[in-house]
Amino acid sequence: MSTSWLKNSVFYEVYPQSFYDSNSDGIGDLRGIALKLDYIRELGCNALWINPIYDSPFMDAGYDVRDYKKIAPRYGTEDDFKHLLDEAHKRGMKILLDLVPGHTSDTHEWFKAAKTGYPSEYDNRYIFTKSVWDAPPEYRLMCGVCERDGNYLVNYFSSQPALNYGFHEVKYPAWQFSADSPEAWETVEALKDIMRFWLDKGIDGFRVDMADSLVKNDDEKISTAKIWRDIRLMMDADYPDAVLISEWSNPLRAIVNSGFHADFYLDHQGNGYNSLFRKRFGDGDNLSFFADHAHGDIEEFLADYTPAYLCSREHGYISFITNNHDMPRAPFYMSDEIIRLSHAFMMTMPGVPFVYYGDEIGMIYRTDLVSKEGGFSRTGSRTPMQWDHTKNLGFSDADEDMLYLPVDNRPEAPTVENQAGVQGSIYENLKALIALRKEFPELSNDSEFEIVYAKSHDYPFAYRRGSFVAFVNPSDDDRTIEYRMDGAEVAYTIGDWSADENTVTINARSFLLIKHS
Numbered sequence: 001m002s003t004s005w006l007k008n009s010v011f012y013e014v015y016p017q018s019f020y021d022s023n024s025d026g027i028g029d030l031r032g033i034a035l036k037l038d039y040i041r042e043l044g045c046n047a048l049w050i051n052p053i054y055d056s057p058f059m060d061a062g063y064d065v066r067d068y069k070k071i072a073p074r075y076g077t078e079d080d081f082k083h084l085l086d087e088a089h090k091r092g093m094k095i096l097l098d099l100v101p102g103h104t105s106d107t108h109e110w111f112k113a114a115k116t117g118y119p120s121e122y123d124n125r126y127i128f129t130k131s132v133w134d135a136p137p138e139y140r141l142m143c144g145v146c147e148r149d150g151n152y153l154v155n156y157f158s159s160q161p162a163l164n165y166g167f168h169e170v171k172y173p174a175w176q177f178s179a180d181s182p183e184a185w186e187t188v189e190a191l192k193d194i195m196r197f198w199l200d201k202g203i204d205g206f207r208v209d210m211a212d213s214l215v216k217n218d219d220e221k222i223s224t225a226k227i228w229r230d231i232r233l234m235m236d237a238d239y240p241d242a243v244l245i246s247e248w249s250n251p252l253r254a255i256v257n258s259g260f261h262a263d264f265y266l267d268h269q270g271n272g273y274n275s276l277f278r279k280r281f282g283d284g285d286n287l288s289f290f291a292d293h294a295h296g297d298i299e300e301f302l303a304d305y306t307p308a309y310l311c312s313r314e315h316g317y318i319s320f321i322t323n324n325h326d327m328p329r330a331p332f333y334m335s336d337e338i339i340r341l342s343h344a345f346m347m348t349m350p351g352v353p354f355v356y357y358g359d360e361i362g363m364i365y366r367t368d369l370v371s372k373e374g375g376f377s378r379t380g381s382r383t384p385m386q387w388d389h390t391k392n393l394g395f396s397d398a399d400e401d402m403l404y405l406p407v408d409n410r411p412e413a414p415t416v417e418n419q420a421g422v423q424g425s426i427y428e429n430l431k432a433l434i435a436l437r438k439e440f441p442e443l444s445n446d447s448e449f450e451i452v453y454a455k456s457h458d459y460p461f462a463y464r465r466g467s468f469v470a471f472v473n474p475s476d477d478d479r480t481i482e483y484r485m486d487g488a489e490v491a492y493t494i495g496d497w498s499a500d501e502n503t504v505t506i507n508a509r510s511f512l513l514i515k516h517s
Protein backbone atom coordinates (compact mmCIF):
# COMPACT_ATOMS: atom_id res chain seq x y z
CA MET A 1 0.00 0.00 0.00
CA SER A 2 0.97 3.59 -0.43
CA THR A 3 -0.55 6.99 -0.97
CA SER A 4 -1.21 6.14 -4.62
CA TRP A 5 -4.94 6.04 -3.78
CA LEU A 6 -4.82 9.84 -3.74
CA LYS A 7 -4.02 10.07 -7.43
CA ASN A 8 -7.52 9.20 -8.62
CA SER A 9 -9.53 10.44 -5.67
CA VAL A 10 -12.37 12.92 -5.65
CA PHE A 11 -13.06 14.30 -2.18
CA TYR A 12 -16.25 15.46 -0.52
CA GLU A 13 -15.95 18.06 2.23
CA VAL A 14 -18.39 17.50 5.08
CA TYR A 15 -19.15 20.37 7.44
CA PRO A 16 -20.34 18.03 10.19
CA GLN A 17 -22.73 20.33 12.04
CA SER A 18 -24.77 20.89 8.87
CA PHE A 19 -24.72 17.58 7.05
CA TYR A 20 -27.18 15.17 8.61
CA ASP A 21 -28.68 15.04 12.10
CA SER A 22 -29.27 11.43 13.16
CA ASN A 23 -30.47 12.11 16.71
CA SER A 24 -32.89 15.00 16.19
CA ASP A 25 -31.04 17.58 18.26
CA GLY A 26 -30.80 20.04 15.37
CA ILE A 27 -27.11 19.52 14.68
CA GLY A 28 -25.37 17.15 12.31
CA ASP A 29 -23.33 14.27 13.77
CA LEU A 30 -21.01 11.36 13.03
CA ARG A 31 -23.79 8.76 12.83
CA GLY A 32 -25.47 11.08 10.35
CA ILE A 33 -22.38 11.16 8.14
CA ALA A 34 -22.18 7.34 8.29
CA LEU A 35 -25.80 7.14 7.12
CA LYS A 36 -24.98 9.26 4.09
CA LEU A 37 -21.82 7.48 2.95
CA ASP A 38 -23.68 5.66 0.21
CA TYR A 39 -25.00 8.98 -1.04
CA ILE A 40 -21.47 10.38 -1.24
CA ARG A 41 -20.19 7.26 -2.97
CA GLU A 42 -23.08 7.34 -5.41
CA LEU A 43 -22.08 10.87 -6.41
CA GLY A 44 -18.67 9.39 -7.19
CA CYS A 45 -16.59 10.75 -4.31
CA ASN A 46 -14.36 8.18 -2.67
CA ALA A 47 -12.85 10.24 0.12
CA LEU A 48 -14.08 12.67 2.78
CA TRP A 49 -12.57 15.62 4.56
CA ILE A 50 -14.48 16.36 7.74
CA ASN A 51 -14.08 19.78 9.39
CA PRO A 52 -12.95 19.67 13.06
CA ILE A 53 -14.92 17.27 15.25
CA TYR A 54 -12.91 17.78 18.43
CA ASP A 55 -14.02 19.11 21.76
CA SER A 56 -14.26 22.89 21.50
CA PRO A 57 -16.12 25.93 22.85
CA PHE A 58 -16.93 26.64 19.16
CA MET A 59 -15.84 30.24 19.01
CA ASP A 60 -14.58 29.38 15.51
CA ALA A 61 -16.81 26.44 14.58
CA GLY A 62 -14.33 23.94 16.06
CA TYR A 63 -11.10 25.45 14.73
CA ASP A 64 -10.59 26.45 18.36
CA VAL A 65 -9.68 23.05 19.77
CA ARG A 66 -10.06 22.46 23.51
CA ASP A 67 -9.00 18.80 23.45
CA TYR A 68 -7.44 17.30 20.33
CA LYS A 69 -8.07 13.76 21.48
CA LYS A 70 -11.73 14.03 22.38
CA ILE A 71 -14.71 14.07 20.05
CA ALA A 72 -17.09 16.97 20.70
CA PRO A 73 -20.10 15.39 22.43
CA ARG A 74 -22.46 17.11 20.00
CA TYR A 75 -21.01 14.99 17.18
CA GLY A 76 -21.12 11.71 19.10
CA THR A 77 -18.75 9.35 20.86
CA GLU A 78 -15.52 7.60 20.10
CA ASP A 79 -17.57 4.56 19.15
CA ASP A 80 -19.55 6.63 16.68
CA PHE A 81 -16.31 7.76 15.12
CA LYS A 82 -15.03 4.20 14.90
CA HIS A 83 -18.32 3.18 13.31
CA LEU A 84 -18.00 5.94 10.70
CA LEU A 85 -14.42 5.00 9.90
CA ASP A 86 -15.27 1.31 9.62
CA GLU A 87 -18.27 2.01 7.40
CA ALA A 88 -16.19 4.25 5.15
CA HIS A 89 -13.37 1.72 4.86
CA LYS A 90 -15.85 -1.08 4.17
CA ARG A 91 -16.91 0.93 1.12
CA GLY A 92 -13.34 1.61 0.05
CA MET A 93 -13.68 5.26 1.08
CA LYS A 94 -11.04 7.32 2.90
CA ILE A 95 -11.45 9.79 5.73
CA LEU A 96 -9.31 12.83 6.46
CA LEU A 97 -9.71 14.74 9.69
CA ASP A 98 -8.87 18.40 10.09
CA LEU A 99 -5.61 19.09 11.91
CA VAL A 100 -5.32 22.50 13.55
CA PRO A 101 -1.60 22.83 14.31
CA GLY A 102 -1.18 26.60 14.61
CA HIS A 103 -3.35 27.43 17.59
CA THR A 104 -5.64 26.01 20.25
CA SER A 105 -8.66 27.37 22.01
CA ASP A 106 -7.88 29.59 24.99
CA THR A 107 -9.78 26.96 27.00
CA HIS A 108 -7.28 24.19 26.14
CA GLU A 109 -5.60 22.71 29.25
CA TRP A 110 -2.16 23.74 27.94
CA PHE A 111 -3.24 27.35 27.70
CA LYS A 112 -5.09 27.34 31.00
CA ALA A 113 -1.84 26.23 32.66
CA ALA A 114 0.37 28.60 30.65
CA LYS A 115 -1.64 31.73 31.45
CA THR A 116 -1.74 31.33 35.25
CA GLY A 117 1.62 32.86 35.98
CA TYR A 118 2.55 29.83 38.05
CA PRO A 119 5.29 27.66 36.57
CA SER A 120 4.02 24.73 34.54
CA GLU A 121 5.30 22.39 31.88
CA TYR A 122 3.37 24.43 29.29
CA ASP A 123 5.07 27.78 30.00
CA ASN A 124 6.63 27.81 26.54
CA ARG A 125 3.85 26.10 24.58
CA TYR A 126 2.47 29.52 23.57
CA ILE A 127 4.14 32.82 22.78
CA PHE A 128 4.08 35.26 25.70
CA THR A 129 6.02 38.51 25.88
CA LYS A 130 8.21 39.03 28.95
CA SER A 131 5.89 41.48 30.67
CA VAL A 132 2.50 43.00 30.10
CA TRP A 133 4.19 46.35 29.27
CA ASP A 134 6.02 44.64 26.47
CA ALA A 135 3.73 44.79 23.41
CA PRO A 136 5.50 45.43 20.08
CA PRO A 137 2.79 46.66 17.69
CA GLU A 138 3.86 44.43 14.80
CA TYR A 139 2.38 41.39 16.54
CA ARG A 140 -1.25 40.51 17.18
CA LEU A 141 -1.16 40.32 20.95
CA MET A 142 -3.84 39.92 23.59
CA CYS A 143 -2.85 42.37 26.30
CA GLY A 144 -3.57 42.35 30.01
CA VAL A 145 -6.10 39.53 30.01
CA CYS A 146 -4.44 36.85 32.13
CA GLU A 147 -2.65 36.46 35.43
CA ARG A 148 0.70 35.79 33.82
CA ASP A 149 2.75 38.96 33.43
CA GLY A 150 2.93 38.96 29.63
CA ASN A 151 0.87 39.33 26.48
CA TYR A 152 0.21 36.44 24.15
CA LEU A 153 0.22 36.14 20.40
CA VAL A 154 -2.95 35.06 18.64
CA ASN A 155 -3.06 33.13 15.37
CA TYR A 156 -6.59 33.91 14.22
CA PHE A 157 -9.43 35.11 16.48
CA SER A 158 -8.67 36.42 19.99
CA SER A 159 -9.66 33.09 21.51
CA GLN A 160 -7.03 31.22 19.44
CA PRO A 161 -3.57 31.68 21.00
CA ALA A 162 -0.69 30.76 18.68
CA LEU A 163 1.29 27.67 19.57
CA ASN A 164 5.00 28.23 19.92
CA TYR A 165 6.99 26.80 17.02
CA GLY A 166 9.59 29.53 17.51
CA PHE A 167 10.72 32.40 15.28
CA HIS A 168 12.73 32.10 12.09
CA GLU A 169 14.20 35.55 12.76
CA VAL A 170 14.42 36.34 16.43
CA LYS A 171 13.89 40.07 16.92
CA TYR A 172 13.20 40.10 20.66
CA PRO A 173 15.44 37.49 22.29
CA ALA A 174 13.87 38.20 25.69
CA TRP A 175 10.75 36.25 24.72
CA GLN A 176 11.11 34.83 21.22
CA PHE A 177 12.50 31.31 20.91
CA SER A 178 14.41 30.34 17.82
CA ALA A 179 12.72 27.87 15.47
CA ASP A 180 15.58 25.46 16.25
CA SER A 181 15.18 25.71 20.03
CA PRO A 182 14.17 22.66 22.08
CA GLU A 183 11.10 24.62 23.26
CA ALA A 184 9.87 25.02 19.67
CA TRP A 185 10.52 21.36 18.87
CA GLU A 186 8.65 20.29 21.98
CA THR A 187 5.55 21.75 20.33
CA VAL A 188 6.33 19.79 17.17
CA GLU A 189 6.53 16.62 19.26
CA ALA A 190 3.19 17.46 20.87
CA LEU A 191 1.69 17.88 17.40
CA LYS A 192 3.09 14.55 16.25
CA ASP A 193 1.61 12.92 19.31
CA ILE A 194 -1.85 14.23 18.33
CA MET A 195 -1.38 13.06 14.77
CA ARG A 196 -0.31 9.59 15.88
CA PHE A 197 -3.35 9.38 18.13
CA TRP A 198 -5.71 9.65 15.14
CA LEU A 199 -3.53 7.87 12.59
CA ASP A 200 -3.27 4.93 14.98
CA LYS A 201 -7.06 4.76 14.94
CA GLY A 202 -6.83 4.23 11.20
CA ILE A 203 -7.70 7.58 9.63
CA ASP A 204 -6.30 8.17 6.16
CA GLY A 205 -4.67 11.53 6.79
CA PHE A 206 -5.32 15.17 7.57
CA ARG A 207 -6.37 18.36 5.93
CA VAL A 208 -4.02 20.79 7.64
CA ASP A 209 -5.40 24.13 8.73
CA MET A 210 -3.24 27.23 8.13
CA ALA A 211 -0.27 24.99 7.43
CA ASP A 212 1.97 27.97 6.73
CA SER A 213 1.34 29.61 10.09
CA LEU A 214 3.63 27.64 12.40
CA VAL A 215 6.93 29.50 12.70
CA LYS A 216 6.75 33.26 13.13
CA ASN A 217 8.92 35.88 11.34
CA ASP A 218 9.36 33.23 8.65
CA ASP A 219 8.53 35.16 5.48
CA GLU A 220 10.00 32.58 3.12
CA LYS A 221 8.52 29.76 5.25
CA ILE A 222 11.91 28.07 5.54
CA SER A 223 11.61 26.92 9.16
CA THR A 224 7.93 26.09 8.75
CA ALA A 225 8.82 23.82 5.81
CA LYS A 226 11.49 22.12 7.93
CA ILE A 227 8.86 21.12 10.49
CA TRP A 228 6.54 19.67 7.86
CA ARG A 229 9.38 17.75 6.23
CA ASP A 230 10.15 16.24 9.61
CA ILE A 231 6.49 15.29 10.03
CA ARG A 232 6.45 13.83 6.51
CA LEU A 233 9.33 11.55 7.53
CA MET A 234 7.20 10.27 10.39
CA MET A 235 4.30 9.70 8.01
CA ASP A 236 6.40 7.88 5.43
CA ALA A 237 7.99 5.67 8.06
CA ASP A 238 4.97 4.81 10.19
CA TYR A 239 1.85 5.72 8.19
CA PRO A 240 2.86 5.21 4.56
CA ASP A 241 -0.76 5.11 3.30
CA ALA A 242 -1.81 8.38 4.93
CA VAL A 243 -1.76 11.82 3.32
CA LEU A 244 -1.41 15.45 4.32
CA ILE A 245 -3.27 18.13 2.38
CA SER A 246 -2.44 21.72 3.15
CA GLU A 247 -4.45 24.86 3.42
CA TRP A 248 -1.67 26.98 1.96
CA SER A 249 -2.30 27.68 -1.74
CA ASN A 250 1.35 27.77 -2.60
CA PRO A 251 2.36 24.46 -4.24
CA LEU A 252 6.06 25.35 -4.34
CA ARG A 253 6.21 25.94 -0.62
CA ALA A 254 3.62 23.39 0.45
CA ILE A 255 4.22 20.45 -1.88
CA VAL A 256 7.81 20.85 -3.05
CA ASN A 257 9.45 22.40 0.02
CA SER A 258 7.29 21.03 2.84
CA GLY A 259 6.29 17.58 1.60
CA PHE A 260 2.50 17.92 1.53
CA HIS A 261 0.84 15.39 -0.74
CA ALA A 262 -1.56 18.01 -2.06
CA ASP A 263 -2.30 21.71 -1.61
CA PHE A 264 -5.61 23.54 -1.98
CA TYR A 265 -6.06 26.13 -4.71
CA LEU A 266 -7.89 28.76 -2.67
CA ASP A 267 -9.59 32.01 -3.53
CA HIS A 268 -6.83 34.51 -2.81
CA GLN A 269 -7.04 38.03 -4.14
CA GLY A 270 -5.25 38.22 -7.47
CA ASN A 271 -4.47 34.49 -7.88
CA GLY A 272 -5.58 32.10 -10.62
CA TYR A 273 -8.50 30.61 -8.71
CA ASN A 274 -9.87 34.07 -8.03
CA SER A 275 -9.49 35.03 -11.66
CA LEU A 276 -11.36 31.92 -12.82
CA PHE A 277 -14.31 31.95 -10.45
CA ARG A 278 -14.46 34.76 -7.90
CA LYS A 279 -13.16 37.95 -9.46
CA ARG A 280 -16.07 40.15 -8.67
CA PHE A 281 -15.94 43.62 -7.24
CA GLY A 282 -18.53 44.01 -4.50
CA ASP A 283 -21.89 43.70 -6.19
CA GLY A 284 -20.45 45.12 -9.37
CA ASP A 285 -18.78 43.81 -12.49
CA ASN A 286 -17.73 40.18 -12.56
CA LEU A 287 -14.40 39.77 -14.34
CA SER A 288 -14.03 36.03 -13.73
CA PHE A 289 -13.37 33.69 -16.66
CA PHE A 290 -16.42 31.70 -15.49
CA ALA A 291 -19.22 34.23 -15.12
CA ASP A 292 -22.51 35.17 -16.68
CA HIS A 293 -21.80 37.33 -19.74
CA ALA A 294 -18.22 36.27 -19.18
CA HIS A 295 -15.39 38.59 -20.18
CA GLY A 296 -12.52 37.34 -18.07
CA ASP A 297 -8.91 36.64 -18.94
CA ILE A 298 -7.67 33.04 -19.03
CA GLU A 299 -4.07 34.27 -19.14
CA GLU A 300 -4.38 35.51 -15.56
CA PHE A 301 -5.20 31.98 -14.44
CA LEU A 302 -2.48 30.38 -16.54
CA ALA A 303 0.20 32.81 -15.37
CA ASP A 304 -0.47 31.67 -11.81
CA TYR A 305 -1.38 28.02 -12.32
CA THR A 306 1.04 26.78 -14.97
CA PRO A 307 4.31 27.45 -13.09
CA ALA A 308 2.78 26.05 -9.89
CA TYR A 309 1.61 22.93 -11.73
CA LEU A 310 4.94 22.44 -13.51
CA CYS A 311 7.05 22.75 -10.38
CA SER A 312 4.86 20.52 -8.20
CA ARG A 313 3.49 17.81 -10.51
CA GLU A 314 6.30 15.35 -9.76
CA HIS A 315 5.74 15.72 -6.03
CA GLY A 316 2.02 16.11 -5.41
CA TYR A 317 -1.31 17.53 -6.47
CA ILE A 318 -3.06 20.86 -6.65
CA SER A 319 -6.62 20.62 -5.35
CA PHE A 320 -9.35 22.53 -7.13
CA ILE A 321 -12.34 23.11 -4.86
CA THR A 322 -15.93 23.75 -5.84
CA ASN A 323 -15.98 25.91 -2.72
CA ASN A 324 -15.33 25.45 0.99
CA HIS A 325 -16.73 26.51 4.36
CA ASP A 326 -14.84 29.85 4.22
CA MET A 327 -16.08 31.34 0.95
CA PRO A 328 -19.43 32.38 -0.55
CA ARG A 329 -20.87 29.49 -2.55
CA ALA A 330 -20.70 29.66 -6.35
CA PRO A 331 -24.33 30.82 -7.00
CA PHE A 332 -23.34 34.12 -5.40
CA TYR A 333 -21.14 34.69 -8.45
CA MET A 334 -22.67 32.74 -11.33
CA SER A 335 -25.80 31.08 -12.67
CA ASP A 336 -26.38 27.32 -12.60
CA GLU A 337 -25.45 27.19 -16.27
CA ILE A 338 -21.99 28.60 -15.62
CA ILE A 339 -21.58 26.46 -12.49
CA ARG A 340 -22.01 23.36 -14.64
CA LEU A 341 -19.26 24.58 -16.97
CA SER A 342 -16.98 25.31 -14.02
CA HIS A 343 -17.51 21.77 -12.73
CA ALA A 344 -16.67 20.36 -16.16
CA PHE A 345 -13.44 22.32 -16.09
CA MET A 346 -12.48 21.25 -12.54
CA MET A 347 -13.21 17.58 -13.18
CA THR A 348 -11.02 17.51 -16.29
CA MET A 349 -8.00 19.24 -14.76
CA PRO A 350 -5.07 17.48 -13.04
CA GLY A 351 -4.95 17.27 -9.26
CA VAL A 352 -7.30 16.04 -6.57
CA PRO A 353 -10.63 17.89 -6.66
CA PHE A 354 -12.82 18.62 -3.65
CA VAL A 355 -16.61 19.01 -3.73
CA TYR A 356 -18.04 21.04 -0.83
CA TYR A 357 -21.26 19.49 0.50
CA GLY A 358 -24.29 20.98 -1.20
CA ASP A 359 -22.33 22.32 -4.17
CA GLU A 360 -23.46 19.26 -6.10
CA ILE A 361 -27.00 20.65 -6.02
CA GLY A 362 -26.12 24.35 -6.23
CA MET A 363 -26.99 25.35 -2.67
CA ILE A 364 -26.94 29.11 -2.34
CA TYR A 365 -24.91 31.50 -0.23
CA ARG A 366 -27.20 33.11 2.33
CA THR A 367 -26.63 36.79 2.99
CA ASP A 368 -29.48 37.12 5.50
CA LEU A 369 -27.95 35.28 8.46
CA VAL A 370 -26.24 36.58 11.57
CA SER A 371 -22.92 35.03 12.46
CA LYS A 372 -22.89 31.54 13.95
CA GLU A 373 -19.91 30.25 15.92
CA GLY A 374 -17.42 32.70 14.45
CA GLY A 375 -18.66 32.23 10.91
CA PHE A 376 -19.40 35.92 10.18
CA SER A 377 -19.53 36.33 6.39
CA ARG A 378 -18.85 32.59 6.05
CA THR A 379 -22.06 31.62 7.86
CA GLY A 380 -24.11 31.81 4.66
CA SER A 381 -22.13 28.91 3.17
CA ARG A 382 -22.63 26.66 6.20
CA THR A 383 -26.39 26.07 6.22
CA PRO A 384 -27.93 22.57 6.50
CA MET A 385 -27.67 20.15 3.60
CA GLN A 386 -30.86 20.00 1.54
CA TRP A 387 -31.87 16.39 1.08
CA ASP A 388 -35.56 16.28 0.20
CA HIS A 389 -38.95 17.99 0.63
CA THR A 390 -39.63 16.60 4.14
CA LYS A 391 -39.33 18.54 7.41
CA ASN A 392 -36.22 20.77 7.46
CA LEU A 393 -35.46 19.52 3.95
CA GLY A 394 -34.56 16.16 5.43
CA PHE A 395 -31.64 17.51 7.46
CA SER A 396 -33.14 16.98 10.92
CA ASP A 397 -36.32 16.00 12.73
CA ALA A 398 -35.79 18.69 15.34
CA ASP A 399 -38.05 21.71 15.67
CA GLU A 400 -37.07 24.52 13.37
CA ASP A 401 -35.85 26.78 16.20
CA MET A 402 -33.39 24.10 17.32
CA LEU A 403 -31.55 23.85 14.02
CA TYR A 404 -27.86 24.74 13.90
CA LEU A 405 -28.68 27.19 11.12
CA PRO A 406 -31.96 27.70 9.25
CA VAL A 407 -32.59 25.65 6.13
CA ASP A 408 -33.27 27.27 2.77
CA ASN A 409 -37.05 27.66 2.91
CA ARG A 410 -37.55 29.09 -0.56
CA PRO A 411 -39.92 26.97 -2.63
CA GLU A 412 -37.26 26.70 -5.33
CA ALA A 413 -34.54 25.51 -2.90
CA PRO A 414 -32.52 22.80 -4.63
CA THR A 415 -32.52 19.38 -2.98
CA VAL A 416 -30.95 16.05 -3.80
CA GLU A 417 -34.47 14.75 -4.35
CA ASN A 418 -35.37 17.33 -6.97
CA GLN A 419 -32.05 17.07 -8.81
CA ALA A 420 -31.08 13.40 -8.78
CA GLY A 421 -32.24 11.71 -11.97
CA VAL A 422 -33.02 15.04 -13.65
CA GLN A 423 -31.00 15.32 -16.81
CA GLY A 424 -28.96 18.51 -16.99
CA SER A 425 -29.17 19.28 -13.25
CA ILE A 426 -26.02 20.41 -11.47
CA TYR A 427 -26.09 17.11 -9.60
CA GLU A 428 -26.33 14.86 -12.67
CA ASN A 429 -23.74 16.92 -14.53
CA LEU A 430 -21.21 16.65 -11.70
CA LYS A 431 -21.93 12.97 -11.17
CA ALA A 432 -21.37 12.21 -14.86
CA LEU A 433 -18.14 14.19 -14.90
CA ILE A 434 -16.78 12.43 -11.81
CA ALA A 435 -17.67 9.10 -13.42
CA LEU A 436 -15.73 10.07 -16.55
CA ARG A 437 -12.74 11.15 -14.47
CA LYS A 438 -12.77 7.77 -12.78
CA GLU A 439 -13.23 5.81 -15.97
CA PHE A 440 -10.34 7.59 -17.69
CA PRO A 441 -7.38 8.18 -15.37
CA GLU A 442 -5.90 10.39 -18.10
CA LEU A 443 -8.46 12.98 -16.97
CA SER A 444 -7.17 12.94 -13.41
CA ASN A 445 -3.42 12.54 -13.12
CA ASP A 446 -2.25 10.00 -15.65
CA SER A 447 -1.57 12.62 -18.28
CA GLU A 448 -0.07 16.07 -18.63
CA PHE A 449 -2.03 19.28 -18.87
CA GLU A 450 -1.24 21.09 -22.13
CA ILE A 451 -2.72 24.26 -23.54
CA VAL A 452 -4.39 23.94 -26.93
CA TYR A 453 -6.00 27.38 -27.20
CA ALA A 454 -5.75 30.24 -24.72
CA LYS A 455 -5.82 33.91 -25.64
CA SER A 456 -6.01 36.88 -23.37
CA HIS A 457 -9.60 38.18 -23.03
CA ASP A 458 -10.78 35.56 -25.52
CA TYR A 459 -12.84 32.38 -25.44
CA PRO A 460 -12.87 29.38 -25.59
CA PHE A 461 -10.12 27.86 -23.48
CA ALA A 462 -8.97 24.48 -24.81
CA TYR A 463 -6.56 22.05 -23.16
CA ARG A 464 -5.29 18.57 -23.77
CA ARG A 465 -5.24 15.77 -21.21
CA GLY A 466 -3.59 12.81 -22.90
CA SER A 467 -5.89 11.63 -25.67
CA PHE A 468 -8.65 14.01 -24.50
CA VAL A 469 -9.16 17.66 -25.44
CA ALA A 470 -11.56 19.90 -23.51
CA PHE A 471 -13.03 23.14 -24.90
CA VAL A 472 -14.90 25.48 -22.57
CA ASN A 473 -16.72 28.65 -23.55
CA PRO A 474 -18.63 30.40 -20.74
CA SER A 475 -19.03 33.58 -22.84
CA ASP A 476 -22.26 34.73 -24.55
CA ASP A 477 -20.82 34.31 -28.06
CA ASP A 478 -20.25 31.23 -30.19
CA ARG A 479 -16.51 30.88 -30.78
CA THR A 480 -14.69 29.17 -33.61
CA ILE A 481 -11.06 28.12 -33.44
CA GLU A 482 -8.80 26.20 -35.75
CA TYR A 483 -8.70 22.62 -34.64
CA ARG A 484 -8.83 19.33 -36.51
CA MET A 485 -11.20 16.87 -34.91
CA ASP A 486 -9.64 14.10 -37.02
CA GLY A 487 -12.46 11.75 -36.22
CA ALA A 488 -12.21 12.18 -32.45
CA GLU A 489 -15.08 10.78 -30.39
CA VAL A 490 -17.28 13.05 -28.32
CA ALA A 491 -16.89 12.10 -24.66
CA TYR A 492 -19.05 14.76 -22.97
CA THR A 493 -20.91 17.93 -23.87
CA ILE A 494 -22.78 20.77 -22.25
CA GLY A 495 -24.62 23.00 -24.69
CA ASP A 496 -23.78 22.90 -28.38
CA TRP A 497 -20.84 22.70 -30.74
CA SER A 498 -20.09 21.98 -34.36
CA ALA A 499 -17.01 21.27 -36.46
CA ASP A 500 -15.78 21.16 -40.02
CA GLU A 501 -12.52 19.77 -41.26
CA ASN A 502 -10.26 22.45 -39.80
CA THR A 503 -12.30 24.23 -37.17
CA VAL A 504 -14.37 23.65 -34.08
CA THR A 505 -17.14 25.98 -32.93
CA ILE A 506 -18.05 25.96 -29.27
CA ASN A 507 -21.36 27.69 -28.82
CA ALA A 508 -22.05 30.24 -26.10
CA ARG A 509 -22.04 28.74 -22.60
CA SER A 510 -20.92 25.33 -23.79
CA PHE A 511 -18.36 22.63 -23.07
CA LEU A 512 -17.01 19.87 -25.29
CA LEU A 513 -14.76 16.99 -24.34
CA ILE A 514 -13.40 14.84 -27.16
CA LYS A 515 -11.23 11.77 -27.17
CA HIS A 516 -8.76 11.03 -29.93
CA SER A 517 -8.01 7.43 -30.68
Ligand code: NOJ
Nearest residue numbers: 060063156209210325326
Ligand atom coordinates in the same frame (compact mmCIF):
# COMPACT_ATOMS: atom_id res chain seq x y z
C1 NOJ B 1 -8.95 28.19 8.16
C2 NOJ B 1 -10.26 27.49 8.35
O1 NOJ B 1 -10.70 26.96 7.12
C3 NOJ B 1 -11.20 28.51 8.93
O2 NOJ B 1 -12.53 28.06 8.92
C4 NOJ B 1 -10.73 28.84 10.32
O3 NOJ B 1 -11.56 29.86 10.87
C5 NOJ B 1 -9.28 29.35 10.30
N1 NOJ B 1 -8.44 28.56 9.46
C6 NOJ B 1 -8.69 29.37 11.69
O4 NOJ B 1 -8.39 28.08 12.13
